Amino acid sequence: MRFVTAIDGFGAPTRTFTLGNDSRLGLPADGSVFLGASPFIHATGTRNAFMGATAGNAVSTGFENAAFGHEALLANTAGAGNTAVGYRAMASMTDSFNSTAVGAQALANATSAGNIALGSFAGVAITTGANNIAIGSTGDAGDADTMRLGGGQSRAFIAGVRGITTGSNNAIPVLIDTNGQLGTASSSRRFKDDIEAMGEASEGLMHLRPVTFHYKADNDPSGKRLQYGLIAEEVAAVYPGLVAHSPDGQVETVMYQFLPPMLLNEVQKQQRTIEAQAAEIASLKAQAGRLAAVEQELAAIRQALGIR
Numbered sequence: 001m002r003f004v005t006a007i008d009g010f011g012a013p014t015r016t017f018t019l020g021n022d023s024r025l026g027l028p029a030d031g032s033v034f035l036g037a038s039p040f041i042h043a044t045g046t047r048n049a050f051m052g053a054t055a056g057n058a059v060s061t062g063f064e065n066a067a068f069g070h071e072a073l074l075a076n077t078a079g080a081g082n083t084a085v086g087y088r089a090m091a092s093m094t095d096s097f098n099s100t101a102v103g104a105q106a107l108a109n110a111t112s113a114g115n116i117a118l119g120s121f122a123g124v125a126i127t128t129g130a131n132n133i134a135i136g137s138t139g140d141a142g143d144a145d146t147m148r149l150g151g152g153q154s155r156a157f158i159a160g161v162r163g164i165t166t167g168s169n170n171a172i173p174v175l176i177d178t179n180g181q182l183g184t185a186s187s188s189r190r191f192k193d194d195i196e197a198m199g200e201a202s203e204g205l206m207h208l209r210p211v212t213f214h215y216k217a218d219n220d221p222s223g224k225r226l227q228y229g230l231i232a233e234e235v236a237a238v239y240p241g242l243v244a245h246s247p248d249g250q251v252e253t254v255m256y257q258f259l260p261p262m263l264l265n266e267v268q269k270q271q272r273t274i275e276a277q278a279a280e281i282a283s284l285k286a287q288a289g290r291l292a293a294v295e296q297e298l299a300a301i302r303q304a305l306g307i308r
Helices: 199-207 232-238 256-305
Strands: 002-007 013-019 025-028 033-035 049-051 066-068 083-085 100-102 116-118 133-135 147-149 211-213 227-229 243-245 251-254
Touching: 199 256, 232 243, 232 251
Parallel strands: 033 049, 049 066, 066 083, 083 100, 100 116, 116 133, 133 147
Antiparallel strands: 002 013, 013 025, 025 033, 211 227, 243 251
């Protein structure tokens, strides 16, 4: 055990408490604590806590960091406000701020600020992206401002959604793509190319068969609820692009969000037909009226001439 008094660059005494000839336990006067098999190669920064072989070993000016585990925060020199727990957690970060990694190799390759990872290898694929959240997911090298939850799970239960209204009159539906990304439908012109009138593309709707049915897995205690919809396989035979497939290639569901515009197109076509027919009927009625007047005039002439 050693208690060392030294003079810093300003002529003020500094005190450091260490345990063991290789400085395995250190309590510097700057408020930092470090415990590990290897002595620090730089300074200990300020108000840091490190535990584990080479944990936070490169710190020089970093402050308010906590690293627990072999090589946790290994490369950190000037970063601050970071918490790394687990083997090589946040091992590559050098000078970024306010990240949290809990789990072996969590955020091991991340170098930017504001990332959160929970779980072994959580966020391990993230590199330069900032403001990511990875829980039970390795993330992706290109992730930035991205949240990923889970990996190989096949079901998700989220409280606080069903039966809860937003209280806002501008709420919009949420969709999910084949990559598992949540989002909303992109309707703005700025997201679209090759815009054309739908024309006859919606004619196939007349070949679809609306059905009623019950879901096999409907376990409603009050009884199976009658459902209304389409059969995805039947839709695929008419509109292959109007169905989504499962990862193994099976037809999974109808993309119902595309039906309203197609139905609108058919309604507009029918409306134009109705308007044209109404105009034609009005014209025929006018002609019939004129013919009736002529017949009346002819009848009057025949009567005047005594012609029967």
